[in-house]
Amino acid sequence: THTIKLYDEFLVNDLGFDPDKIQLNYSGHRGYHIRVHDPKVYKLGSDARMEIVQYIMGSGFKGSKVIVSQGGSSLIPSREIPGWSGKLADAMVEFIQNIDTYPGSEKWVSILKEKKVIAIDMLRRPRPVLSAKIKGVGIKSWQEIAEKAVEFFGSEIDRPVTHDVHRVIRLIGSLNGKTGFTVTELTRESLDKFNPFNDAIAF
Numbered sequence: 001t002h003t004i005k006l007y008d009e010f011l012v013n014d015l016g017f018d019p020d021k022i023q024l025n026y027s028g029h030r031g032y033h034i035r036v037h038d039p040k041v042y043k044l045g046s047d048a049r050m051e052i053v054q055y056i057m058g059s060g061f062k063g064s065k066v067i068v069s070q071g072g073s074s075l076i077p078s079r080e081i082p083g084w085s086g087k088l089a090d091a092m093v094e095f096i097q098n099i100d101t102y103p104g105s106e107k108w109v110s111i112l113k114e115k116k117v118i119a120i121d122m123l124r125r126p127r128p129v130l131s132a133k134i135k136g137v138g139i140k141s142w143q144e145i146a147e148k149a150v151e152f153f154g155s156e157i158d159r160p161v162t163h164d165v166h167r168v169i170r171l172i173g174s175l176n177g178k179t180g181f182t183v184t185e186l187t188r189e190s191l192d193k194f195n196p197f198n199d200a201i202a203f
Contacts, residue, residue: 003032006155007188010056011036014083024191026184026200028176031158032191033169049163058084058154063143067130074130074139076123076146088146089128091153093120095145104148108141175202 007024011017011034023035044052054060066085068075076092077085095102096119099112112119115134122131130142137145161167170176172185181200 002156003034004191005153006034006056006157007191009087010155014055015052019188022188024186024188025172026181026186026194026196027170028174028181028183028196028200029179032186035169046163046165049165050159053157053159053162055084056155056157057159058150061147061150063146067139067143067146069139073132074142076128076130076142078127084150087153088150089123091149092146093123095149095152096120096123098152102148106141106144108137108145111136112145 003024007022011022012019017036017038021036021038023037025033025035027033061084066077066088076089079086079089096112096116099109099116102109111134115131118131118133122129161169170183172183174183175181176183180202181196182202184194184196184200186194
């Protein structure tokens with residue numbers, strides 16, 4: 001799930017990389033590797049790569065900067081806005097859909113559990129809305145919810161590996177020493193149906 005989100009949502013949609021220059025493979029163990037073969041990124045140092053990591057993970061996102069009060073209503077940005085502001089409504093939908101498994105004890109948790117359907121319906125509108133029908137959830141709470149939603153929506157990637165320019169990435173076609181699975185090259189389409197227990201067996 002995180003690999004698909006990283007590929008589709010961030011690398012292609014946000015950062016605009018050509019899919020033909022993105023190489024994808026199963027690592028042979030717990031995850032996937034994505035290599036971007038684009039001259040624009042070859043010279044990036046650790047600091048620049050860390051900026052990309054932080055963007056993808058939504059680090060430093062401030063709900064108070066994007067959810068504001070106007071005329072007594074709490075406003076959320078339109079999906080048409082680039083970057084995290086435009087992603088926020090969908091991130092909040094995903095977060096609220098899974099609110100029953102959220103371990104936090106903030107006062108808005110029980111309210112969202114009860115009013116989940118209304119909150120999601122309003123956020124899914126072409127122009128997303130923070131419903132005033134959800135009593136007890138004010139602007140401060142929506143800002144907190146937004147920050148939690150971004151934290152959960154951001155793609156989980158291996159930070160040390162991504163920003164360390166001296167790492168050696170496992171060779172495609174080799175065997176992972178811990179599992180014996182083959183490091184397998186994939187396409188974006190084949191990723192959806194890929195099953196390492198069938199498709200990464202060496203013998």
